[in-house]
Amino acid sequence: MGKIVLQGVEKHFGDVKVISNVDLTVEDGAFVVFVGPSGCGKSTLLRLIAGLEDVTGGRILIDGVDVTDLPPMKRGLSMVFQSYALYPHMSVRGNIGFGLKMAGLPKDEIARKVEAAAATLNLTQYLDRKPRQLSGGQRQRVAIGRAIVREPKGFLFDEPLSNLDAALRVNMRIEIARLQKALATTAIYVTHDQVEAMTMADKIVVLNAGRVEQVGSPLELYDRPDNLFVAGFIGSPKMNLVGGRIAEGYGAATVGIRPEHLLVGREGDGWRGTISVAEHLGSDTFLYVDVKDVGLVTVRTQGEAGLRTGDSVVLRPDPARLHRFDRDGRAIRAA
């Protein structure tokens, strides 16, 4: 069990509105990722759900119970911090078992649960070490162990992988996703890394300046962004956004086309330009094409396209994959 509902949640720090009027439902067992640029309020929103910050307005419900005014310990959630936040004076065993000790469980039951959690996370041989004797990845696993051992209603992850190096990050990403599915426990995961968001989430919540821009599955956001912000934020390399006369031609203020939805040719109709940089990644080639009246357009082609810097090309957007936006940046959908 662990359905989390936010109703009109607001948070102000003095005169600054950090979170404004957020409505959100996180279904039981779902893996939801909050993503957005730094300062968008995603970590604050997580801390509001955790109870580490008080809301200025609105309600938070967990399994139908209003927890808005309850302290963190009574919400039944556990959290993994960016800094791991392990207790430096306790062994790994003490760290993982601390929550159970606070709950007043008998010693033998704590020992049994701690060993089971440690086994799940391959930490058994480190149980008697102190956090300072562990590597970054091991510390992160201890922090996760501390979160799962209490069998909470939901996990809250606050950028848990951003202190790890790139290779470890990919491994941990997979490990966390697998663990969450195995435990079937609701998880809310905050990150600024959209690759993490796309790969891990059942549902992504895109935040910007304290507001929810769009909620949806990774592919929904990718294929049908509601507005310019989501269009520009989700996807790497970024969607090409073009205004001016070209957009007017499509009856929009701005049109967007993803780099892989541009066809590259040498001749014919389309956007004529010169390749200013070609990045050969082996599997893909990224072309940065300087198009007159448009600017730099990113194109992604599969494999080696045989195109070189300085080549003159014609780009043709796939009309079915073109995104149109009105003057306010909202998507124009075909009726």
Place this chain on the structure above:
Amino acid sequence: MARAISPQKKWTFTILAWIVALILFFPILWTILTAFKTEGDAILFPPAFLPPHWTLENFFEVQARSDYFRHFFNSVVISVGSTLIGLLVAVPAAWSMAFAPTKRTKDILMWMLSTKMMPAVGVLVPIYLIFKNLGLLDSLAGLTGILMLINLPIMVWMLYTYFREIPVDILEASRMDGAVLWKEIVYVLLPMAIPGIASTLLLNIILAWNEAFWTLNLSAANAAPLTAFIASYSSPEGLFWAKLSAASTLAIAPILVIGWFSQKQLVRGMTFGAVK
């Protein structure tokens, strides 16, 4: 790269440091040496550095005349008692200022410190009258209380500074783990702050042990600590340098020993490894 220092410079600094240290330590050394002299040798002119006739007579006489151990006991009660009670008040105060600051926190800290800028004698009369009316004059409870109060700002400041070094994430993690406030403080904050608490404790015991103004003014016979014991040798009958020195040596010896043995433990930090 470390700054290069020539051997000559290094020697100069070493010698200078020794000279400064010896100048600072000299009055204590002189007191200790004088304690082993006869009254006659103590007032020799020109003075003799080492006692011409080593004697322990002063120590026996001081103990016989004014019961060193009773004063010692009072000093222990007052200094340790005021420090422990002070910690009970200062730890929660410093916790709230370090981890739940408000707009006024800085002002409160400054205001607390400002009480230490006022000369103590300025509040002697009111405090004396309060003590008299409450029947606290010449009582261990009264002296423990007043020393706790006058040292409290320093304790809060020191603990506040140490607590600020502790990452708030770790305390928040304990809250998520279900720790209520007192458990958060006892199981998580205090163990991490042990070096800071130990140095606060030690410094305050020393301050309270050496405090003379309030202890002399508010005590007579019953609750008099070692400061009053020393002072009793510089009064109506005239100065007895050797006995005064013996009394002083006995009074500072315990605190010197404690300071000597605890200097190492106070420096080590414990938070390493908690937060990357």
